[in-house]
Amino acid sequence: MVTSRTELLQFVLRKIESMTRLDEDDRAALRRLPLRIECVPADYYLVREGAGASRCCLLADGYACRHKILRNGRRQIVSFHVRGDILDLQHLLFPIADHNVQTLTESVVGWVPSRELRQLAHERPAIGDALWRDTLIDASIFREWVLNVGQRDARERIAHLLCEFAARGHAVGLGSAQGFDLPMTQAEIGDATGLTAVHVNRTLRVLKEQGVIAQDRRQLIVRDWPSLARIAGFHPRYLHSSVLRAA
Amino acid sequence: MVTSRTELLQFVLRKIESMTRLDEDDRAALRRLPLRIECVPADYYLVREGAGASRCCLLADGYACRHKILRNGRRQIVSFHVRGDILDLQHLLFPIADHNVQTLTESVVGWVPSRELRQLAHERPAIGDALWRDTLIDASIFREWVLNVGQRDARERIAHLLCEFAARGHAVGLGSAQGFDLPMTQAEIGDATGLTAVHVNRTLRVLKEQGVIAQDRRQLIVRDWPSLARIAGFHPRYLHSSVLRAA
DNA sequence: CGACAACTTGACGGGCGTCAACCGGAGTGG
């Protein structure tokens, strides 16, 4: 578990440098950012829809998700996040949160005041571009999710979710060629794919019976990557990342 | 139909000023932007997925949508656009398009080289913030669409689509208290909501039978705004706009 | 070892997809 300021900054730097070339002044400016580090438990609300938000949240370790809840209690998870991700960069320019951010597991986060981050983005164009690019990648992933829940059936949806999560985790050194940690429950997978927990369970069983995946506790083992990617129709271009698992 | 450079810039200025306060220098800089104006027919591809893109497209008049197509031919429309919208601001920082942009009707568009726009965003922070904010609003709308196709039933989905389209059109002076122009076909509504054209037709009939909406040619008449918004669960906060139709 | 959450499995029903036929208006050409 990452707990020090230096380690957290390391992750953020790595993430930003994966998107833009920084010079030494950029790096120094990032290191000077006021950053409050906090360890939070699983299922902890980092941001609540409708609440004011004058700071941004960096995920240093653990897993998190963003979601919206309807009056009738139905919930849609709109993204999953791994360490290094910036969870709510929209608060750089919006004062009110339009969705919730919640941890999936025990996590370590760093808080940065929006004001400082915005000023940094203005003063150092390389950093501003990197942050902007990050929000654009977010948007691209949301588009893919609209496609996922709108046009694919249960098996394809879940396969796609697994491919994306594997690819994004892989980019920050999580998981291996065999598989990866799956921190979310079947109910959460359901909330992300527009399916019920029951149907997620049945669909995962099918994928296991077909020899595509296997599970051991919270580890998801991918027995057949090409099949999984083919079922999902996974083409990682939409991730706009230079560090990609081959499809 | 808008056709002059001045008129087009008028729309873009209005849009940007709805998001940020500009000074006279900002406005002058925007007016100096190199802008190639083009009139294009309906169903015209402005951007194709996978193609390189070194310019951004402003919609001056008409209607457009963005969509992704799967191998099996299924299509997901991820957004609809009205005049004043910037259609592909992601090309400011991404060289390759991850989705298609296509007109729905005969339209007038303006092309700006990414390079110039990016430079302007750097030189004039007010403009940079406004553009960034626009991409963040895009992302917020995508999140709402994930929720829409993931958690709502057919009637709610279509009602929500109509509410959003009305609100966004209203913000740029389209439509009236009675209703608005509906430029898309039922098949296109289906591609946007993850439904078939047949089921869209049946669902619209239900909304008409319940006295919520009516149709006269391409005009959609809203007989009962509160009911439509209630059915949709429409809360316009996610549009982050100061110019909003009351929910 | 008890409690609780997550997972698993079966029975049943409904919302929506699929297929197919038909209608109606706009544009086109004779």
Added chain:
DNA sequence: CCACTCCGGTTGACGCCCGTCAAGTTGTCG
């Protein structure tokens, strides 16, 4: 002026994917 074509809209029959409800089972943590 009228026939033809085509696209979009409309309606019905039928079936399946997935939701709902319910009853276990497994795993984990105190």
